[in-house]
Amino acid sequence: MSHLISRRAQSRIVNHFASDTLKGAPEGFKPHPKPLHLDYGTPNEGFFPIKSIHVTVKQKPFEDQEPESVSESAKGKPVVIENRAADPSLIDIATGLQYSDVPGIPQLHKFTKDIIVRAHPPKYNDWETTVSCGAGEGLNKAIDVFLDEGDVVLLEEFTYTPILQAIQNAGAFPVPVRLDLEISSGNIDGIDFQYLSNLLDNWDELKPEFKGRKPKAFYTIASGQNPTGLTQSLNFRKKIYALAEKHDFVIIEDDPYGYLTLPPYKESELKTGPPLLELEDYLQNHLTPSVLVGHKKVIETIVTYSSLVTRFPSGTSQILVNNVIEQNFGGVDGWLGWILKLRSVYARRRNVLLFHLYESNAYKERYFDLIDPRAGMFVSVLVKFPKGTDVSEKLTLLQWKFRAYGVGVVSGLKMAVDPNFSLERGAFFRLTFAPAETDEEITEAAFRFTSAVNEFFQKGLQF
């Protein structure tokens, strides 16, 4: 593993002036039983202006938008954050607003390990976690830890493009990997495995500009991929892993949606969403490791970087996340219970969106196909232009149609690593049901979307 860590990251040394060892003591030295500190520049918590924080927590998503009042028993346990907490699983104000440990305040750091052990224990022992300042921030560190200037990284050809800025910042080069979005082909894993395997086997010939520089990493969003919504099967992941072993690259798995697995679309679950899963059933079908977790050596190197670049993540955020989970939800299983409820609302919203897409004239006329996602919050609508269409031009024009109809969607081509490379496969739009206020809003947005497509096609692909 060590040989894949960037030279930049390996060269960093952390040495704090306040660190101290008891090596080299003179003869007769006895440590004092109760030393006092004039050394640490950590203001006493008496100087912190906040005395206590009370948090009220929903027991289910959108609870406060429901007309009926929630009964007392259904209300959550109050979350009370005091200056000093008696319960060792809670982070108190004196700890949370103070300088703290770079990998995370111990209570929350422990939680990140506990949930991984519960949800998807790694099959090796030398793993570690670190709390980041947020998903994007953590990703930048994952890029930094592996990629040196001139290194090459593979990505799904359509992806979360802000990652490209982190790659550019590391001086590395992104190389897109073909996706197969023809769902009729039966490939539901997204990545065109043949293409990838062949590319790696014949790297120097196929990528002469990167001759002798085979990829050091593969950045992938394996569940509910952004933007396509595709999810790799367990079997497919194993095949990618085997490629990584053969060609000696690391897999950087970005996993914002892995916990939000979705059952297949069912029209009958339009109003209610799918029934709540039992936790054990959910966990059995739960695939994904999280970006927080990795080989110990990698995480240690990230923590070294953190200690110079960001220090510890926001204490108030850590207090809130940890204590809401511990005090209100009761720890790992309670938190997973909340995720199951989230997941159910996501599935219902997905059903609403898909129902209105499927019911539309545009769909019945086969102007588009779509991908029913197995995780996450994105639905890809694949526009079926006639052969020979100037896809780039027509996508732009269709986007204007959507604007005129009053519905915002993201063009697939806009999320391409290299639009020229991906032109043939870029004729899709990313739709998400996550930001809408209500199911009615999703219905109306779907209506606008399908009406725009319909009119566009019926006018002969003209505005």
Added chain:
Amino acid sequence: MSHLISRRAQSRIVNHFASDTLKGAPEGFKPHPKPLHLDYGTPNEGFFPIKSIHVTVKQKPFEDQEPESVSESAKGKPVVIENRAADPSLIDIATGLQYSDVPGIPQLHKFTKDIIVRAHPPKYNDWETTVSCGAGEGLNKAIDVFLDEGDVVLLEEFTYTPILQAIQNAGAFPVPVRLDLEISSGNIDGIDFQYLSNLLDNWDELKPEFKGRKPKAFYTIASGQNPTGLTQSLNFRKKIYALAEKHDFVIIEDDPYGYLTLPPYKESELKTGPPLLELEDYLQNHLTPSVLVGHKKVIETIVTYSSLVTRFPSGTSQILVNNVIEQNFGGVDGWLGWILKLRSVYARRRNVLLFHLYESNAYKERYFDLIDPRAGMFVSVLVKFPKGTDVSEKLTLLQWKFRAYGVGVVSGLKMAVDPNFSLERGAFFRLTFAPAETDEEITEAAFRFTSAVNEFFQKGLQF
């Protein structure tokens, strides 16, 4: 200014797939009056588990450690954070827990400008601010924005050494500037101006290893310097500024203590601290710009970096900081009022520490001298070793004495940029009164400290 920005920082480009323009619309296009969004990947706030947050705020530091109960009228205004706030100066949950603006959530971003205008308005118009993820994180960005690989940066020879890791990470080289700690010389500004001026005038001869690479930046802690506690006078700052203009370098001012100005030590204010200053009197004697503020072009470049490396700072932190200030303290002046109270407790604690140092036998025997700080939380104790002493060896031994007596202090030499360069001037210890629980603890710690010095000297500098 632009020519001093690093090539690395200048080369960054931010381009988000969700950014959109209305250029190039086809004929007949009319924007929709009320577009719906299937594009933004921003989950609706109904999915956020937090319903509301109530914060109780102290009206003065250490309030909750006082025996008498606080009267109702003295209690602070309740801080209530709801899903949607009616008051536009408050950040609500729907905004604060959502993706937000990289330079800071608008309300808090505005506050950072308001307090700068109130406390020390810059004398030019093209200034801007950005909220960082914390002081250390902001500093790393300030280093990144100016220093390329191979660049040189000046620092006070004793300084906040974690900055060296950020400098190393940028591939730049730190060059220490001599400080004058002989307070009997009457120089209270710290920096040896003659040395610095001469160094810059004769750079190529004096620093042949950096020939042709004059410093691009000077990193300085101008108020309550860490570790020395020294504060540059306004006049001295102007002299440094003139040097910067002459030799074309930027001043990176790190200002964690600038608001915590301290009056001179007064034995009569041992129990009470100095009387609370009137706000206007305080502001008139207030020197320092803050690390948050800088030339617009610099801040824009930092924000570009932020948008790839950290994104926006923690939303929960921004909610708490902004709303506690707005709702409880009533904005800029109320917040400065809190700082005045902090300052008063700091001054009292400083008085307690100095009183017990001055009263000690070790001081009366002239085993040490000390610097009474005009700002911040550090007191330097300058150990007066006889001429010819092996300072490095004796400092280490004396540190063991402190450990045996049960008092932690930081050796000046440990905070040197280059211990060899600073050996002659490194015979001091940094003491801080900030972390202690009580005045009694400071008293006891001072007693242990002076007793250790006393015994060490009386034993002929032996353990």
